[in-house]
Amino acid sequence: MTLEELRQKAGELGISLTDEMLSQLSQDAVLLREWNEKMNLTAITEPEEVYQKHFLDSLIPLGEAEIHGTVCDVGSGAGFPGIIWAIARPDLKLVLLEPTGKRVAFLNEVISQLKLQNVIAVNERAEDYAKQHRESFDAVTARAVAPLPVLAELCIPLLKKNGLFIAMKGSRGREEAAEARHAVSVLGAENEKMVDTSLESGDLRTNLIYRKVKSTPAEYPRPYARIHKKPL
Numbered sequence: 001m002t003l004e005e006l007r008q009k010a011g012e013l014g015i016s017l018t019d020e021m022l023s024q025l026s027q028d029a030v031l032l033r034e035w036n037e038k039m040n041l042t043a044i045t046e047p048e049e050v051y052q053k054h055f056l057d058s059l060i061p062l063g064e065a066e067i068h069g070t071v072c073d074v075g076s077g078a079g080f081p082g083i084i085w086a087i088a089r090p091d092l093k094l095v096l097l098e099p100t101g102k103r104v105a106f107l108n109e110v111i112s113q114l115k116l117q118n119v120i121a122v123n124e125r126a127e128d129y130a131k132q133h134r135e136s137f138d139a140v141t142a143r144a145v146a147p148l149p150v151l152a153e154l155c156i157p158l159l160k161k162n163g164l165f166i167a168m169k170g171s172r173g174r175e176e177a178a179e180a181r182h183a184v185s186v187l188g189a190e191n192e193k194m195v196d197t198s199l200e201s202g203d204l205r206t207n208l209i210y211r212k213v214k215s216t217p218a219e220y221p222r223p224y225a226r227i228h229k230k231p232l
């Protein structure tokens with residue numbers, strides 16, 4: 001996929017990418033490739049593949065949910081979807097949570113080189129960050145971080161009441177949603193919709209969109225070892 005094709009596909013999702021945004025996306029792909037030679041950030045480094053499999057994929061939820069205000073990307077890794085949302089939606093204010101210091105160094109380099117004013121990277125695990133920042137985001141998202149019952153406990157405590165939790169999942173998305181029904185309810189959220197998209201690669205993307213309807217009980221999130229060993 002070329003940058004122009006990315007712009008066209010984004011347009012079909014209702015997201016309009018300006019020339020400046022396209023230039024920032026292309027800079028991001030260059031930095032990803034350069035840094036990937038020093039550290040393992042992603043298996044996908046050819047720009048045309050990056051545009052399709054990382055950038056377009058990251059943009060999809062912006063066309064599916066009414067996202068506004070403050071957003072937390074839990075386990076942002078090399079910045080997916082958080083950096084792409086920061087570029088495409090300058091009106092959002094984003095926090096990228098990432099516990100691996102080397103990945104945070106990469107995110108900071110991207111933020112600085114692309115002169116992004118609406119995003120910061122924080123070197124912390126979600127369950128620790130929640131101690132100071134619980135119920136403070138309008139939306140929380142995550143792609144490829146953990147099975148949904150675990151992910152829900154990392155993400156939903158960070159959400160304000162009425163906020164949206166957007167879990168970016170693959171072909172098992174609907175099964176994961178069924179497995180996480182109890183966890184999501186205990187944490188105070190309800191499923192609002194599930195959206196399936198067939199990617200050009202042939203893969204299926206299912207984005208699960210939840211709304212927080214009541215406060216999360218104070219005992220959550222638990223320490224990670226407990227979340228992992230005994231998911232809700």
Ligand SMILES: C[S@@+](CC[C@H](N)C(=O)[O-])C[C@H]1O[C@@H](n2cnc3c(N)ncnc32)[C@H](O)[C@@H]1O
Pocket residue numbers: 074075076077078079080081097098099100103124125126127142143144145154224
């Ligand atoms: C497979 S990577 C996915 C990165 C990116 N979201 C993407 O889709 O390319 C999972 C990331 O989640 C981070 N992670 C794992 N546990 C976490 C936690 N408890 N809180 C925040 N981030 C976490 C890891 O450090 C890693 O960078």
